[in-house]
Amino acid sequence: MPMLACFILLALSADAPVDSSRPIVSTLKGQVVELTKALHEQGRTFDEAPIATQVVLKDQDNTLTPLLSDDASRALFQDERLRNRPAELRVRRLPKLPYVQVLSFKVEFNGTLRTPEYYCEICSISVRYPQTCPCCQGPMDLRMQPKDD
Numbered sequence: 001m002p003m004l005a006c007f008i009l010l011a012l013s014a015d016a017p018v019d020s021s022r023p024i025v026s027t028l029k030g031q032v033v034e035l036t037k038a039l040h041e042q043g044r045t046f047d048e049a050p051i052a053t054q055v056v057l058k059d060q061d062n063t064l065t066p067l068l069s070d071d072a073s074r075a076l077f078q079d080e081r082l083r084n085r086p087a088e089l090r091v092r093r094l095p096k097l098p099y100v101q102v103l104s105f106k107v108e109f110n111g112t113l114r115t116p117e118y119y120c121e122i123c124s125i126s127v128r129y130p131q132t133c134p135c136c137q138g139p140m141d142l143r144m145q146p147k148d149d
Contacts, residue, residue, distance in 0.1 A: 024093040025103065030059035032076045032083045032107075038064055053077060057089060057100075066099045067091075073102035074129035075116060081142060082107050082116055107144075114144035 035054040039046055042062070055076050056064040067089075069077050076082055086108040091100035106113040117126040118140040120133035125140075133140050 021095050023095065023101075026091060026093060028057055028059065028065060028089045028091055028100070030057045030065075030087065031085060032056070032067070032087050032089075032105075033058050034083065035064070035066065038062075055083065057087070068099045068101045070101065071128060072104060075118075076102070076105065078130050079116075079142065086113070088113050109144045114146075116142060117145055119143050 032055050035051050035056045036046075036048050038056060038058055054066060055073075056066050058064055067073050067076065087105060089100075089105040090103045092103055093100055104115070106115050108114075109116075117128065118130055119126045119142075120136065120138060120140045122138055123133055123135040125133060125135055127134070127140065130142070131140060132138065
């Protein structure tokens with residue numbers, strides 16, 4: 001009897017409408033680029049000042065997906081070395097919003113997708129975006145995590 005109930009629930013859920021009020025997690029591939037550069041490449045005329053720091057994911061068919069800036073994506077906004085190269089982003093699509101929230105990302109480095117980090121050699125601390133070391137206040141260097149991380 002419990003097995004029959006499971007099959008009935010499964011059958012009913014297949015026809016249930018998708019809840020569009022819930023975020024959807026997905027993986028996107030392309031290159032992270034500055035929005036102004038992408039729009040210039042498309043030959044568009046626009047006011048650059050309001051969008052000067054915005055970055056987007058440009059996929060293979062040149063669709064532009066804007067990224068929200070937060071702790072997970074901040075490195076893409078601040079460090080140009082991570083842009084204009086193949087990337088894979090795990091994102092959350094938010095309801096009624098064209099932007100995606102980056103959960104994690106990898107960029108191509110020496111032919112392999114790797115996760116960037118900023119590392120302090122003195123304190124052995126790594127962080128997700130460029131900053132001074134929270135411990136010694138020294139510089140942190142960009143490095144790519146090993147491919148099996």
